[in-house]
Amino acid sequence: MVKMNLLQAINDALISMMTQDERVMVFGEDVGHFGGVFRATSNLQEKFGKARCFNTPLTEQGIIGFANGLASQGSIPVAEIQFGDYIFPAFDQIVNETSKFRYRSGGQFSCGTLTIRTPYGGGIAGGHYHSQSPEAFFAHIPGMKIVIPRNPFQAKGLLLASIKDDNPVLFMEPKRLYRASVGEVPEEDYELPLGKAEVTAKGSDITLLAWGAQMEIIEKAAEMAALDGISCELIDLRSILPWDAETVCESVMKTGRLLINHEAPLTGGFASEVAATVQENCFLHLESPIARVCGLDTPYPLSHEKEYMPDHLKTYEAIKRTVNF
Amino acid sequence: MKDRNHLSNVGLSHEVQIIKNGILDIPMLQLLQADGKPHDGAVLPSLDQETVQKIYDTMQYIRVLDERMIAAQRQGRISFYLACTGEEASTIGSAAALKPQDMIMSQYREQGALAYRGYSTEQFMNQMFSNELEPNKGRQMPIHYGAKELNFMTISSPLGTQIPQASGYAYGQKMAGEEAITICYFGEGAASEGDFHAGLNMAAVLNCPVVFFCRNNGYAISTPAEEQFAGDGIASRGLGYGVKTIRVDGNDVMAVYAATEQARKIALEENCPVLIEAMTYRLAAHSTSDDPTGYRSKDEEEKWRAKDPILRLEAWMEAKGWLDAEANKQYVEKTRQEVLQELKRVEQVPICVVDEIVEDVYDTPPWHLRKQLKDLKEHIAKYPEAYPKTSGRL
Numbered sequence: 001m002v003k004m005n006l007l008q009a010i011n012d013a014l015i016s017m018m019t020q021d022e023r024v025m026v027f028g029e030d031v032g033h034f035g036g037v038f039r040a041t042s043n044l045q046e047k048f049g050k051a052r053c054f055n056t057p058l059t060e061q062g063i064i065g066f067a068n069g070l071a072s073q074g075s076i077p078v079a080e081i082q083f084g085d086y087i088f089p090a091f092d093q094i095v096n097e098t099s100k101f102r103y104r105s106g107g108q109f110s111c112g113t114l115t116i117r118t119p120y121g122g123g124i125a126g127g128h129y130h131s132q133s134p135e136a137f138f139a140h141i142p143g144m145k146i147v148i149p150r151n152p153f154q155a156k157g158l159l160l161a162s163i164k165d166d167n168p169v170l171f172m173e174p175k176r177l178y179r180a181s182v183g184e185v186p187e188e189d190y191e192l193p194l195g196k197a198e199v200t201a202k203g204s205d206i207t208l209l210a211w212g213a214q215m216e217i218i219e220k221a222a223e224m225a226a227l228d229g230i231s232c233e234l235i236d237l238r239s240i241l242p243w244d245a246e247t248v249c250e251s252v253m254k255t256g257r258l259l260i261n262h263e264a265p266l267t268g269g270f271a272s273e274v275a276a277t278v279q280e281n282c283f284l285h286l287e288s289p290i291a292r293v294c295g296l297d298t299p300y301p302l303s304h305e306k307e308y309m310p311d312h313l314k315t316y317e318a319i320k321r322t323v324n325f
Numbered sequence: 326m327k328d329r330n331h332l333s334n335v336g337l338s339h340e341v342q343i344i345k346n347g348i349l350d351i352p353m354l355q356l357l358q359a360d361g362k363p364h365d366g367a368v369l370p371s372l373d374q375e376t377v378q379k380i381y382d383t384m385q386y387i388r389v390l391d392e393r394m395i396a397a398q399r400q401g402r403i404s405f406y407l408a409c410t411g412e413e414a415s416t417i418g419s420a421a422a423l424k425p426q427d428m429i430m431s432q433y434r435e436q437g438a439l440a441y442r443g444y445s446t447e448q449f450m451n452q453m454f455s456n457e458l459e460p461n462k463g464r465q466m467p468i469h470y471g472a473k474e475l476n477f478m479t480i481s482s483p484l485g486t487q488i489p490q491a492s493g494y495a496y497g498q499k500m501a502g503e504e505a506i507t508i509c510y511f512g513e514g515a516a517s518e519g520d521f522h523a524g525l526n527m528a529a530v531l532n533c534p535v536v537f538f539c540r541n542n543g544y545a546i547s548t549p550a551e552e553q554f555a556g557d558g559i560a561s562r563g564l565g566y567g568v569k570t571i572r573v574d575g576n577d578v579m580a581v582y583a584a585t586e587q588a589r590k591i592a593l594e595e596n597c598p599v600l601i602e603a604m605t606y607r608l609a610a611h612s613t614s615d616d617p618t619g620y621r622s623k624d625e626e627e628k629w630r631a632k633d634p635i636l637r638l639e640a641w642m643e644a645k646g647w648l649d650a651e652a653n654k655q656y657v658e659k660t661r662q663e664v665l666q667e668l669k670r671v672e673q674v675p676i677c678v679v680d681e682i683v684e685d686v687y688d689t690p691p692w693h694l695r696k697q698l699k700d701l702k703e704h705i706a707k708y709p710e711a712y713p714k715t716s717g718r719l
Contacts, residue, residue: 023500059523059526061489062526063492064489065487065493066493066524067492069492069495069497070494072478077493082492092483092486096483097490101479101683102686102687104461104481105473106462106479107684108460108473109478244690270549311594
């Protein structure tokens with residue numbers, strides 16, 4: 001075990017994959033010699049050469065288009081979009097190409113080897129365009145997998161699994177944890193399952209569901225609630241698509257209550273999908289309405305970042321309201 | 326770290342100079358005149374009789390196929406078709422200059438290239454009837470062909486998306502050490518999409534062995550080229566991206582072959598992209614859903630009909646003593662019969678079983694797709710008459 005931050009864990013996974021398989025190629029804006037604006041790709045160009053780790057021109061649609069072609073050829077591209085906020089020029093390539101390649105060709109061609117890495121989320125004073133959490137847009141695309149780690153251990157295991165998985169994966173990295181989250185990470189390779197949530201704390205009164213950096217928030221809220229005698233079960237969803245409804249529903253059937261927390265705006269956020277599925281499967285077990293603690297339905301604000309965020313206090317209040325319904 | 330100077334190649338001027346379109350004249354390569362006679366001094370590609378015959382036959386084949394399939398669509402037998410009349414030299418001449426290992430990424434009007442690779446009438450029909458024998462499993466509209474064994478990438482409708490993909494595919498071929506390139510076809514309209522600019526720029530910067538082949542056929546559905554761009558066609562853009570560029574007469578199959586052969590050689594040997602702009606004319610409607618009488622004159626079409634690429638090649642073959650008019654007549658007749666026969670036969674082949682609806686979304690269907698399929702099959706079983714194509718095979 002080695003102590004690493006989340007960036008180092010990602011870098012470690014990339015080094016491992018590039019060492020194992022020369023078809024793995026890492027590219028994006030500034031990822032080459034510079035090692036990426038967050039340094040997730042540090043030293044890759046030095047270790048593996050410019051042909052396998054390289055800068056691209058500043059064109060997100062080009063990066064993903066190029067990556068789609070490369071994947072369909074049989075290479076294993078790991079493409080970086082510098083900020084999740086800038087992924088939208090590539091939306092067409094992802095929605096109409098990456099995710100439909102296999103289906104439309106009857107399995108003759110596919111982009112299964114592609115992994116798209118992108119930092120997302122707020123809490124870093126990034127304003128509108130360096131803070132968004134766009135996972136729900138991509139959750140509406142059959143054929144994609146969406147994976148979000150909550151700490152360095154998860155990041156390495158989930159990224160290795162994502163690169164090896166034979167489906168295109170959007171790997172979203174909670175950027176406010178890049179250096180803030182530090183933990184023990186095995187030096188050797190290991191894979192964590194895609195499409196599988198993890199119960200991180202057992203409880204009996206209410207289920208709290210989140211992913212990525214918001215796991216810290218629900219943990220903090222659960223600690224506050226514990227002082228009031230409320231026992232929270234915590235689940236990290238980890239995969240947004242396909243998502244693990246079984247684990248979530250099992251938990252809700254036990255606790256009878258569910259709170260979902262995400263940074264993205266409330267309306268049309270992934271919590272809506274979870275809530276709909278849970279009420280369908282757990283209707284007779286529910287003791288209170290499903291609570292959603294989310295970002296406001298506004299663009300992500302700069303000066304009001306603190307007010308916008310679904311923080312531990314808003315979560316704590318929602319826990320009490322739900323338990324006392 | 327090395328010192329860089331991004332001004333090192335920039336010359337100086339001491340008066341205000343406005344650089345205008347037209348300073349750089351990009352000529353169009355033409356080897357055969359309209360009457361099939363080679364221009365004085367024109368060096369024709371060294372093609373043997375067998376290859377020329379194959380090119381000619383494929384052009385005839387495609388014309389017959391287009392004609393029959395438009396008729397089939399009018400009769401309501403298929404939902405959609407898209408002909409390439411007038412552009413046969415562009416697509417078939419270029420495909421002939423490639424090697425079988427080269428990947429073809431097409432837009433959608435390149436059935437000529439596919440036929441040249443050996444796609445059979447039966448395969449064309451299976452695709453257009455979306456049946457269970459079609460490798461794409463009937464999931465896309467007619468004319469969205471794909472054939473892995475022929476290195477022909479499955480077509481998608483969004484315009485221009487294949488352009489940066491071709492750069493990536495070619496990069497992968499280079500990294501794998503293959504003696505192969507990728508050719509990427511698109512129209513002058515699609516070249517307005519952002520993906521065109523992204524794809525060319527990336528190919529140039531990342532040294533991808535890809536040939537970009539623009540069919541400038543004058544129209545994007547109803548929009549004429551003059552309303553599509555103000556610059557000197559598509560060729561001028563290649564130079565802007567540092568891409569070696571050639572403009573060619575797209576109705577002159579010899580010129581198209583020569584240009585593509587050279588472009589392929591450069592792409593492979595120098596590891597770089599080459600842009601070809603083939604100047605041609607879409608004599609066909611955009612598709613069976615389009616009616617060109619609403620936006621262009623019969624006179625204009627007639628002028629281009631006179632430049633029919635098949636007639637030009639035919640005239641050249643005749644002068645060469647390679648044209649066997651009788652054999653050709655028989656070939657056309659045989660092709661007509663074959664198309665009609667296959668059409669009739671393939672029409673009866675069923676579509677895929679409904680289980681295929683959730684296959685190939687992922688490598689294996691996840692829980693939610695399995696559940697949705699189960700629910701769907703129960704529903705179909707309850708109302709079999711409403712879903713006659715699949716209810717008998719649940």
